[in-house]
Amino acid sequence: MNADVTGEAKGGVDRKIMKVLAGESVWPPPVWIMRQAGRYLPEYREMRARAGGFLDMCYNPDFAVEVTLQPIRRFGFDAAIMFSDILVVPHSLGQNVWFVEGEGPRLDPIATTDDVARLGERDPHLHLEPVFETLRRLRRALAPETALLGFCGAPWTVASYMIAGKSTPDQAPARIAAYADPAFMRALIDRLVETSIDYLVAQVDAGADAVQIFESFASALSAPLFEPLSLDPIRRIVSGLKARRPQARVIVFLRGGGPNLARLVEAGFADAIALDWSLDLARTLPGIPAKLPTQGNLDPLALVAGGAALDAGIDAVLAATKGRPHIFNLGHGIVPQTPVTHVERLVERVRGS
């Protein structure tokens, strides 16, 4: 590995997001957008039409590097996030995963402790090597001041797909399994914790400055399930990663985690907390230590609407976070129908603040 791929800025190069992740308030705040390499961009849609399946694209560094760079060229975001999907992890463990156009992911569901024991016949590191190659190429292609982000799904979110075989309202199949067969759920979560640590370590080694853990489905977890299925597994991933790569920085995104956000903050292991759009910053930020970096939380649909609603939404986030270490972002992924001009407006307004 050479100095270009350690994920550390070289002498004199400021990566604004890394300064924020170190607890410094940077103004105007750095900005990137969740799912910024995506279908709202015509150049992405063109690449996508020429690519094979969605997972093929994730495993093809030529495609993945190009679509990761597209929004950087257009908008000059302060971070590039590698183009990939959280479901490459179950795929790397041997579970069958595919994407149905217009519907989303499908997996052959797993249901028992035996199914968990059978996972992992494929070599995860070998299988995910294209992801790491994508990161290495991205670090070389990016300007030194642009941060490079990796990511994975949190175990509960990934497990809910692995059990249901698809996205399900309130993750009902996985929640029933959690109540009815806790040994199975524990085995699956443990397996995902171990694999995610290895995966994130390799991402950092390949050049990721920081990684984001996506707990997209925190909102459906009841009090008895949140600690064992969400908070504790994420804690173990972060501590496992940091034990091996102390320089790694971790952003944790609990989507819909409002009621449980305080527990994540108190747990203290996240380097930054990504806030979803439903959170009222005026009420949420006073509960977050002033030096703990935050990220978010504009409603992606205010970005679709544009106009006065967009300007007011941007200004409200800026006003609430001024003086704090904050990374400007949406409160969830950008949606396909977002006009590109609205994204331009967002970047201008944040940078002009």
Added chain:
Amino acid sequence: MNADVTGEAKGGVDRKIMKVLAGESVWPPPVWIMRQAGRYLPEYREMRARAGGFLDMCYNPDFAVEVTLQPIRRFGFDAAIMFSDILVVPHSLGQNVWFVEGEGPRLDPIATTDDVARLGERDPHLHLEPVFETLRRLRRALAPETALLGFCGAPWTVASYMIAGKSTPDQAPARIAAYADPAFMRALIDRLVETSIDYLVAQVDAGADAVQIFESFASALSAPLFEPLSLDPIRRIVSGLKARRPQARVIVFLRGGGPNLARLVEAGFADAIALDWSLDLARTLPGIPAKLPTQGNLDPLALVAGGAALDAGIDAVLAATKGRPHIFNLGHGIVPQTPVTHVERLVERVRGS
């Protein structure tokens, strides 16, 4: 109207739920279950198979009374909630509403202020008369100690169906409309507030002891939208109802309202707060005044799982709420695959506490 249908218990008759709604702690707590008249009951499925469409069933007092009484006969719940649907309100305003088996409701979407102006050609009171007849018959059929509950959807929840024409993830079409066309959204919400007040007044006149307002989709509202689209319209409904029927009691259910729950509590207009299953009572109850009644919040999927998870879940709710004015309930509607024996277990365990 005779004394039987005023919704007030006659001399010496205790309706436990009404005592709790007056701020008294009753032990063991009264219990009912959201969507207790539903598909988990074989006798409901049999009635349903013989009925016409779902809405026909809501408008047929013979059916509606019978299915409302089914769970009361089986389990002796402390409250009967009239069998109906929140979408009878847009239907009463002239919007086309129908139910697709296995998929849910469908409506001809509305999109403009003109569409709102065209609503209401049908006489709402005349259209909803079968609902009131159902309530009158129920009050006569129920034992004096069983409370009778009416309900309506909160304006935002109902509006999100009216705009999208169906249930949609995170209510995206309605949220975009809220940002892009606030005048339309305001007109629609205002219309629903007025109609809901009339509707609830008539429910109370027909014998409802208390009503529950269902804000099923609170979780997707960003900070700038929550106050104007959810909190303020519910406040106006409650104050409009109480101005005309001071004896009315109102339970407000903000599903997924975790981050905004404190605002509802502070607003102070709800007689009781129904808590969804994602809320950790140990963290939530200290923020709710000791005399403000609560309801909930067992995970409906713990009831599906049964066994140790069910017992632990019931015991946790009981332990957290002991000494408070609390109505035992689920944190959301019971789901069709719930075994009837698990409901029996729940009632026994709550009553034996």
